[in-house]
Amino acid sequence: TFHHFDAIIIGAGAAGLFCAAHAGQRGLRVLLIDHAEKVAEKIRISGGGRCNFTNRDLDVRAPHKHFVGQNPQFCRSALSRYTPADFIALVDKHGIGHHEKHKGQLFADRSAEDLIAMLLAECADGKVERWQPCAVTSVSRTDDDVARYALETSRGAVSAHNVVIATGGLSIPKIGATDFGYRIATQFDLPLIERRPGLVPMTFDGAAWEPYAQLAGLALPVEISTGSKKERMAFVEDLLFTHRGLSGPAVLQISSYWQPGTPLAINLAATENMGEQLLAAKVRSRKLIANELAAHVPSRLADAWCQQSADWQRPVNEASDKALAKLAEKLSRWELIPTGTEGYKKAEVTLGGVDTRALSQQSMEARTQPGLFFIGEVVDITGWLGGYNFQWAWASAHACAQSLAAE
Ligand code: FAD
Known part of the structure; x- marks a missing residue:
């Protein structure tokens, strides 16, 4: 059997789940793939198990204040179209209690598990199909206008009009971090900014x-x-x-x-x-x-x-x-x-990643590879400690989903 999707998203972490949910809710047929046994392991361990999911002090007009990278201004468009207030409203809609701890940092009262449950409920709402654990062995361009990309996976061949890379950074390899996203970028001739451990x-x-x-x-x-x-x-x-x-x-x-x-x-x-x-x-x-x-x-x-x-x-x-x-x-x-x-064993994030000059700040699409998108930590945008990294994951995922649905 050969499956076709409007969008295949690789990586069921913060950015991948959020993008899948929004694209699905906008009517797209979405497949979300992750090689790990469990979904969103990094959310589970984040913020000491309570997930510091955003930061109220984020100044969307001046992202360089709280984000590091070759060009922090790149994240301004996405961050201003999906703000901390937007994410807080979603958390409230799901009845998840939260509190501010220090310098605008918002944490779940009970557990990070509540946020994972929220993201899974949002995906279910969008009828997202999730394959997990599932390994992706290759991603290639086809000459077909509908199925621009063909993927080989451990569960068979699939094709899609769009592919979104949401495989995150290199930190904490023991819970599933890999260099997959960087390898795909290199395969499609996109430049990378050198990686090193951050928040370490x-x-x-x-x-x-x-x-x-x-x-x-x-x-x-x-x-x-x-x-x-x-x-x-x-x-x-x-x-x-x-x-x-x-x-x-x-x-x-x-x-x-x-x-x-x-x-x-x-x-x-x-x-x-x-x-x-x-x-x-x-x-x-x-x-x-x-x-x-x-x-x-x-x-x-x-x-x-x-x-x-x-x-x-x-x-x-x-x-x-x-x-x-x-x-x-x-x-x-x-x-x-x-x-x-x-090192990466203890780092919370990876500095560097896919060079933002190769991506559209509106959609996160690679300029030279129509239909190939990069969101979340795999991009050369790194936030401060304090919820900024998750806000970038939500915002870049949202910008990407909007663009996928607009086509
Ligand atoms: P991830 O959430 O890492 O998701 C990537 C997904 O891709 C994973 O599920 C992984 O299994 C999958 N994947 C990887 N390689 C492959 C492959 N080859 N094939 C298929 N799937 C693959 N940030 C905050 O804002 N607040 C916090 O409180 C916070 N606490 C943290 C605590 C710790 C201990 C750590 C390590 C990080 C913390 N962070 C925090 C950072 C935050 O977790 C990340 O920035 C965020 O998860 C990045 O989202 P992402 O979706 O890009 O990547």
Whole structure:
């Protein structure tokens, strides 16, 4: 038997499910294929199991604020046609309770499973046919006007007028991430932007890291920055010490901007006038400097920090003004060069991907390959931590579905 569809969507994750539902509801005959046993595994594990499904602070007129890539402006069209408010309305329509946690981040009250159930219900509404698990072994162009594409799959041959690639990025290979989308792009002569892990913990090693290795588990709010003056990027978020290095929202966010071999600068001093505070302590206190410092930063950090210099391992009243000033200065500008990152095993996203210059920002269709579309994380658009990546998945899927139905 040979099956024909208006659209075949490969990848039943966030973008694929959403695109399939909208295209189906607009009357198209849609097949959704995924090689994994279970649907939308990444949604299931996202946001600590509660799925941070969008962000209220997203500024659709200025996407470069919250998205990384060669050309963040590319996502403006799709994001402004399907906004966080649109997705929130859908979540409300399905009666899924949600709450804002931090900086506009919206989470499901109960479980990410509720969002998966919502997406599956929307697909059922659109009479989407889903084959899973099903492997796609080849995608090829035909000369036929109706069936422009022919696919070989583990469940037989299929053809379609349009093919949508929604296979996501490379992070968390153990739940089904593959480079399928990038391989299809290359097969059809579309340029790729180099891939690397984003929103990822960073690793440090060597003697310089030794004093901090004992701080695993410690968290504190910091300002973290990277880049030269002109293109400096900074975040104020929590930092977490781990066994192998640094993590927490501060480090995940900055990792998407960090260039290998360059330093990070971390301001560990919660109070701006730390220098003055230490000088004031010198007059009234005989405690160890580390004990005075512990009024401003966690005491384990204060202890480890003061071990860096003999000048800092004495009672504060015996310290020189210069030593105290230096301590405050260093604490507010801790410069360190990461050895690397924890890689795709731990990364939340993949930076880079299909070059946006090869795609239409209206429809996500490849300019040189009529009927071939790329949506979601496989495209060179990466959001900040905080629901931005899912909003890009929903919005790019929606733009694509609109275009599929308009033909
Ligand atoms: P995916 O959702 O990854 O879906 C891709 C699908 O394609 C998968 O089902 C996969 O099985 C399938 N596939 C892959 N290769 C093939 C192949 N060869 N053949 C057939 N099918 C294939 N973002 C947020 O906005 N908020 C969060 O709270 C959040 N938390 C996260 C937590 C973790 C631990 C991780 C790893 C990511 C998180 N993200 C979060 C990022 C977000 O999950 C992704 O950006 C988003 O899922 C991308 O959607 P997508 O549809 O493009 O890809």
